Amino acid sequence: xxxxxxxxxxxxxxxxxxxxxxxxxxxxxxxxxxxxxxxxxxxxxxxxxxxxxxxxxxxxxxxxxxxxxxxxxxxxxxxxxxxxxxxxxxxxxxxxxxxxxxxxxxxxxxxxxxxxxxxxxxxxxxxxxxxxxxxxxxxxxxxxxxxxxxxxxxxxxxxxxxxxxxxxxxxxxxxxxxxxxxxxxxxxxxxxxxxxxxxxxxxxxxxxxxxxxxxxxxxxxxxxxxxxxxxxxxxxxxxxxxxxxxxxxxxxxxxxxxxxxxxxxxxxxxxxxxxxxxxxxxxxxxxxxxxxxxxxxxxxxxxxxxxxxxxxxxxxxxxxxxxxxxxx
Amino acid sequence: xxxxxxxxxxxxxxxxxxxxxxxxxxxxxxxxxxxxxxxxxxxxxxxxxxxxxxxxxxxxxxxxxxxxxxxxxxxxxxxxxxxxxxxxxxxxxxxxxxxxxxxxxxxxxxxxxxxxxxxxxxxxxxxxxxxxxxxxxxxxxxxxxxxxxxxxxxxxxxxxxxxxxxxxxxxxxxxxxxxxxxxxxxxxxxxxxxxxxxxxxxxxxxxxxxxxxxxxxxxxxxxxxxxxxxxxxxxxxxxxxxxxxxxxxxxxxxxxxxxxxxxxxxxxxxxxxxxxxxxxxxxxxxxxxxxxxxxxxxxxxxxxxxxxxxxxxxxxxxxxxxxxxxxxxxxxxxxxxxxxxxxxxxxxxxxxxxxxxxxxxxxxxxxxxxxxxxxxxxxxxxxxxxxxxxxxxxxxxxxxxxxxxxxxxxxxxxxxxxxxxxxxxxxxxxxxxxxxxxxxxxxxxxxxxxxxxxxxxxxxxxxxxxxxxxxxxxxxxxxxxxxxxxxxxxxxxxxxxxxxx
Numbered sequence: 001x002x003x004x005x006x007x008x009x010x011x012x013x014x015x016x017x018x019x020x021x022x023x024x025x026x027x028x029x030x031x032x033x034x035x036x037x038x039x040x041x042x043x044x045x046x047x048x049x050x051x052x053x054x055x056x057x058x059x060x061x062x063x064x065x066x067x068x069x070x071x072x073x074x075x076x077x078x079x080x081x082x083x084x085x086x087x088x089x090x091x092x093x094x095x096x097x098x099x100x101x102x103x104x105x106x107x108x109x110x111x112x113x114x115x116x117x118x119x120x121x122x123x124x125x126x127x128x129x130x131x132x133x134x135x136x137x138x139x140x141x142x143x144x145x146x147x148x149x150x151x152x153x154x155x156x157x158x159x160x161x162x163x164x165x166x167x168x169x170x171x172x173x174x175x176x177x178x179x180x181x182x183x184x185x186x187x188x189x190x191x192x193x194x195x196x197x198x199x200x201x202x203x204x205x206x207x208x209x210x211x212x213x214x215x216x217x218x219x220x221x222x223x224x225x226x227x228x229x230x231x232x233x234x235x236x237x238x239x240x241x242x243x244x245x246x247x248x249x250x251x252x253x254x255x256x257x258x259x260x261x262x263x264x265x266x267x268x269x270x271x272x273x274x275x276x277x278x279x280x281x282x283x284x285x286x287x288x289x290x291x292x293x294x295x296x297x298x299x300x301x302x303x304x305x306x307x308x309x310x311x312x313x314x315x316x317x318x319x320x321x322x323x324x325x326x327x328x
Numbered sequence: 329x330x331x332x333x334x335x336x337x338x339x340x341x342x343x344x345x346x347x348x349x350x351x352x353x354x355x356x357x358x359x360x361x362x363x364x365x366x367x368x369x370x371x372x373x374x375x376x377x378x379x380x381x382x383x384x385x386x387x388x389x390x391x392x393x394x395x396x397x398x399x400x401x402x403x404x405x406x407x408x409x410x411x412x413x414x415x416x417x418x419x420x421x422x423x424x425x426x427x428x429x430x431x432x433x434x435x436x437x438x439x440x441x442x443x444x445x446x447x448x449x450x451x452x453x454x455x456x457x458x459x460x461x462x463x464x465x466x467x468x469x470x471x472x473x474x475x476x477x478x479x480x481x482x483x484x485x486x487x488x489x490x491x492x493x494x495x496x497x498x499x500x501x502x503x504x505x506x507x508x509x510x511x512x513x514x515x516x517x518x519x520x521x522x523x524x525x526x527x528x529x530x531x532x533x534x535x536x537x538x539x540x541x542x543x544x545x546x547x548x549x550x551x552x553x554x555x556x557x558x559x560x561x562x563x564x565x566x567x568x569x570x571x572x573x574x575x576x577x578x579x580x581x582x583x584x585x586x587x588x589x590x591x592x593x594x595x596x597x598x599x600x601x602x603x604x605x606x607x608x609x610x611x612x613x614x615x616x617x618x619x620x621x622x623x624x625x626x627x628x629x630x631x632x633x634x635x636x637x638x639x640x641x642x643x644x645x646x647x648x649x650x651x652x653x654x655x656x657x658x659x660x661x662x663x664x665x666x667x668x669x670x671x672x673x674x675x676x677x678x679x680x681x682x683x684x685x686x687x688x689x690x691x692x693x694x695x696x697x698x699x700x701x702x703x704x705x706x707x708x709x710x711x712x713x714x715x716x717x718x719x720x721x722x723x724x725x726x727x728x729x730x731x732x733x734x735x736x737x738x739x740x741x742x743x744x745x746x747x748x749x750x751x752x753x754x755x756x757x758x759x760x761x762x763x764x765x766x767x768x769x770x771x772x773x774x775x776x777x778x779x780x781x782x783x784x785x786x787x788x789x790x791x792x793x794x795x796x797x798x799x800x801x802x803x804x805x806x807x808x809x810x811x812x813x814x815x816x817x818x819x820x821x822x823x824x825x826x827x828x829x
Contacts, residue, residue, distance in 0.1 A: 043651060050658035053375045071371070072731065075509060075526035082523065108514065113523070155782055163514025185779045186511050188772070191648040192592045198645070201468040201780050210661065214646050214668040293661050326514055 041080025125299030351391020359399020363726020366396020449636030501763025541744025584633015602630025
């Protein structure tokens with residue numbers, strides 16, 4: 001009994017430690033001088049969260065500091081990101097896992113409290129995940145062309161995981177480029193959206209690759225195209241949308257990107273340490289294996305190139321949001 | 329089975345047993361602390377599982393999930409502070425029982441019904457996963473819409489006393505649930521530019537405020553220090569009482585299993601549906617809400633019945649039904665496993681080892697729960713003048729811990745005042761809660777159905793599932809109306825008689 005009581009006490013202490021009350025591991029004068037917070041601007045459990053926890057685990061092996069993941073969900077990713085943008089004394093030790101929500105959020109929320117480009121420094125694009133245009137297995141459409149031709153005749157529905165998600169915006173982009181009639185059907189997350197697609201309640205979706213890969217392999221869903229610039233090594237037989245060559249689809253190149261950013265005041269020294277550490281993380285076997293399991297490609301850009309990528313991504317989504325009438 | 333020995337080899341490793349035991353203990357403890365939910369604990373434990381064997385990793389998370397489901401009921405019963413949203417229903421009868429000096433009995437009833445429900449849920453997972461998963465796929469937006477309509481009729485049975493006050497509370501709950509992001513257009517509603525409200529009103533601060541704070545206010549308002557009996561925790565649960573609740577528990581478990589197998593409804597709704605079903609059928613109807621052991625059993629059976637069943641869509645379809653299973657899905661993927669039909673072909677031994685572990689976790693829950701009750705029930709013996717300041721501290725901490733945000737603390741205190749007004753005006757809080765939980769589901773599925781059906785209303789009567797729920801909804805309302813009218817007639821007759829006299 002006493003033992004059980006001790007275990008209980010230990011777990012409480014463990015919980016408290018894990019909740020961020022842990023003592024700082026202070027080293028010499030060099031950065032980092034305290035624990036690093038990795039803010040996840042989404043609730044636990046999604047791709048951003050799982051990725052961040054994996055990265056945090058590897059990063060703290062490379063740095064002389066604990067890396068503590070903190071979920072700050074809300075309003076797309078704008079609540080957590082807004083907090084980072086405000087800076088404060090923790091800003092030197094806070095990084096954030098940004099994703100398409102960063103640029104899409106900026107494109108659809110007019111009165112955002114921060115500038116998605118100028119208020120941050122861009123450290124490293126960690127992974128890219130293509131979206132896949134999928135239809136139910138019993139759908140009559142075998143190719144993108146067939147689908148578009150049908151969508152010109154009749155109103156189609158596409159499911160997505162929430163307003164402003166990359167899945168939603170990809171659907172809107174497709175609708176705009178092909179000038180077809182498509183109605184967006186929102187769900188609370190991909191978990192809720194998937195049954196509607198599998199059950200044939202909606203005609204199509206532009207889901208993230210990891211969510212649908214096993215269903216494509218088992219034959220429950222049919223992949224018509226991937227949204228990345230190159231074919232995915234996980235679905236080598238599936239064409240890219242830009243390959244289709246018609247209906248302006250050559251302009252359709254998007255991926256769900258995930259990358260680390262920090263406040264604009266993040267010091268030069270800290271940036272250098274982070275770049276070195278992240279380079280090492282991205283070369284590690286564990287990281288590459290993890291990316292493969294997600295159906296993701298390791299990220300290509302860092303620093304200024306990453307910033308340029310964000311600027312372009314932002315411009316694209318601003319255009320789509322305006323066309324689709326979802327900017328506020 | 330051909331590879332039975334392989335299954336045994338995978339399952340019988342010390343790591344697995346330690347993982348389950350640790351998971352359940354962490355779950356019970358974390359679940360019992362207001363504001364710390366099983367979801368958080370599972371998310372925090374996830375990185376630790378990266379270096380573990382896949383089966384042990386998943387079992388650790390499943391253990392936390394199950395422990396957390398039960399743990400939430402402990403503080404709900406003892407201090408009227410639900411440790412997790414799913415245990416909000418447990419306090420309706422659990423707390424009155426504790427006040428009457430039956431804390432231990434309530435805790436035991438909660439534990440045994442949790443364990444039985446968990447067991448039934450596991451059986452359903454192991455033997456009927458494929459079948460239930462098929463039903464889940466037929467559950468589209470219109471079917472959901474009618475399920476929610478039926479569930480909303482619960483309000484009628486929970487509006488103990490005045491129907492008008494019950495409906496008022498429910499509508500207020502629905503009104504508050506509208507705050508935040510509109511799911512279809514993505515526009516902000518009733519947020520008044522406050523970014524803290526942009527997502528929605530946080531559920532946990534609302535829960536804590538609504539239930540725990542009014543008790544504290546009431547205590548200090550009266551200022552009289554009640555003399556606590558030497559042993560307020562009271563006796564345990566007699567076997568005869570458990571036997572009396574058994575059909576309720578089994579029915580509640582089955583409700584939990586069905587709700588759990590359908591992605592996206594959740595344990596909280598299951599607990600309330602099971603509770604109202606039990607109340608409708610019980611001979612002790614009048615005692616519900618005043619400390620009825622059957623009420624505790626029904627609520628806990630409902631929410632624990634969900635636990636095993638949410639693994640059904642996860643394992644057979646790769647679809648997570650709630651946030652916790654979404655995190656568990658993440659854990660699978662970290663280990664290179666993708667839940668879904670293919671896993672049943674490629675990793676069958678692993679799945680069966682997992683099933684064995686899940687079954688074993690029910691037994692661990694029973695043991696850990698019993699130890700926990702032994703210590704936790706002592707809380708009931710602490711004088712309230714000492715207990716309540718500590719409870720208040722936990723309320724503040726719990727509200728803060730959800731988003732690490734002081735705004736939620738103010739929100740919790742504001743709902744404390746609302747709860748106090750409700751208490752004074754004899755407005756039941758349960759319908760308010762139901763409205764708050766089910767309101768958004770009602771709206772979203774209504775609008776989703778219309779989008780899917782291109783505004784054609786025939787989608788609402790598209791198949792046997794919708795017909796069944798329409799019949800249940802209409803029946804439930806008709807029954808309530810009949811009871812309401814006949815009660816009025818009886819009252820009028822009685823009044824007429826007394827006037828004649």
